[in-house]
Amino acid sequence: MTEATGVDELVTETADRLFTQVCDHEAVQNAEAAGAAPEIWSAFAETGFPWISIDEDRGGSGGTLLDALEVLRLVGYHAAPIPAAETGVLGGWLLASSGHEIPAGPITVLPNSNNITASVSGDQMTLAGTCARVPWARIAERIAVLVEVDGQSMVGSVDPKDCAIRPMTNMAGEPRDTVCFDGAIAPASPCVAGVNPETFRFRGALSRAALMAGAIEKMSQLTVTYTNDRIQFGRPVARFQAVQQHLVWGAQEAALARMAAETAGREANRGSAFFEIAAAKLITNQAAARATKACHQAHGAMGMTQEYPLHHYSRRLWSWRKEYGGDAEWSKWLGDAAVSQGAEGLYALVTGGSSVLR
């Protein structure tokens, strides 16, 4: 597996073991009620996993983007209630690549800066405006803010104490807070080439594709187990053809989503992966819709209860589907790319992806 996917097998094993220990059904449920899970974060941080793919000399844990995405896949698989993507491949990436210090605790990042204004003076920026749906802002040690000022992409490293944070949640009860900047002043520095709002948008989509692939796979496996255990009419319901349809559809979407996310990760780890990431996010978005429908149906009423864990995954998927680009955004991007290739180049795009767009 290591050879085929480029992922360090030790990363997979260790992360899977860790989350199996600390993220059982009850722990995830408790985190939702409390709005945070400091013990889970501590266990995660102790391994150094949050900072994989950030260079060690920048305060990270080293390793590749592939390893970091594999951890995110497992975060999704276990519904781990922690800001893993924000601290690592998103916020950590922005801070490290623009020379900011990486703090010891969780990092978050503004998903966009559409309603933020920034003025830069020397190595400081002054921020105004409000950003909604900021993951885990309430527990973050720094908030990474990516803005364009006079055509230059800049990253500010904001101390959350300088902002007003209103706790909000997504459909899975994960913190998605509203952050209000009212003249907050933060250290600012310019981005290196290749880091800008567009590439950040794609990276955000890639992080969600990895999380979603994990969650869909877990849902599919729960469904197979449940329908083989559940007896009705004297036999496991999985023996009924009508139920088999849902099992197969769930497994297909899990396979498709993981293939898409892993292939996009492979290309992103090498360089330009606009096509693969756009396709992976659209695929995982739609896979989430189809898989949640199939898996819920196969579970019957049990899947609609809080006591059974299916909802940890399905509610996250419904939320993540809309983060860093819903169906319409990526569908439009891909449609424009396809039409730009013309009939003669259409299949070459399907087989060659970003390499033919370069």
Place this chain on the structure above:
Amino acid sequence: MRFTPTELTEEELDLQQQVRDFLQEELPPGSHEPCLGMAANKDKAFSLKMAERGWVGMALPKEWGGSDRTAVDRFIVVEEMLRWGAPVGHHWVADRQTGNVILKFGTEEQRERFLPAICRGELGFSIGMSEPDSGSDLASVSTKAEPTTDGWIINGTKIWTSGAHENDWFVCLLRTSPMEDGNKHAGLSQLLIDLKSPGLEISPIPFLDGSHHFNEVTFNEVFVPDINVLGDLGMGWHQNTTEMAYERGGPDRWLSPFSTVEQLLREAKGTELEETVSDLFGELVARWWGIRNLSLSVARLIDTGEAPSIESSLVKEMGTRYEQEVVEKLVHLIDIEYSPDSDSLFERLLAQCVVTFPGNTIRGGTIEILRSVASKGLKGLPA
């Protein structure tokens, strides 16, 4: 179950380019009416040209006329042919499955007799499975082969036999000993039957649009010599299951509407349809990219010696449903009253898709049967 991502090597990309160049030269766009995937026209001259390049029976060993190439190499050739709508019908069945089955189960004499001719693109094969009373419940077949001096006498009827009126040979699943109580998989064998045999009668079962692909093949005291028994007597069910694994999960299960979609883009360019097409194509290219990656990973798995039957059933079930979904999206979005005799190639192809694609989720095993196969394999995975 695990679909490991894979990608084409430099050599494989080189093969892909060779096939693209070949098609551009032999069948430039506009010079032929594209076929819809594997339901392709039979054009023996085209099959011979492909064979000259070593692209028919290419995964068979060199000593039998093949090219010792991999399942992935074959995937590349098949994928390019199908998306181009090339007329691969003549060699299709022999290339996809019969050659493999003869190599695996046949005698030296049978390999000598059939494999080099398959690889030269000469022989066309039909498949004899379904009968009037045996469809999805294939093990209930009742066409009988009874022993006689030096061979067998066949009586019974096979149906849905594609191309029997044009092909040379027929690989048939037959009952060589009476059905035993409780074990209908026993007593079945595969025989190689010359479609020109005396007593063998072929009559068309017209397709719903009147075209002729299907046949009913009736055996009336047809003699088949012992040397044409394929594999071991009584092992027909096992061999047949192996054979079906070759026909699942490949590009023929998800590329059928591609030439139609490509033609839409060609005709819509610069017209008011272009924007509608752009809305539609985002999802299409994403799904094709994703399903292709799954299908390619199945081919790679076959090359490592695995028999990924669950994986290929999942891909076939998903791929054939996707083909129908593509057509539904086209019909939904493109507000044209298309017809089979339209001046527009896109409209002709779309009309043909609409009429023929309900069969895509039936042929080679209905999706209901595939779900049953796949869901049993899903059991026992970690949760």
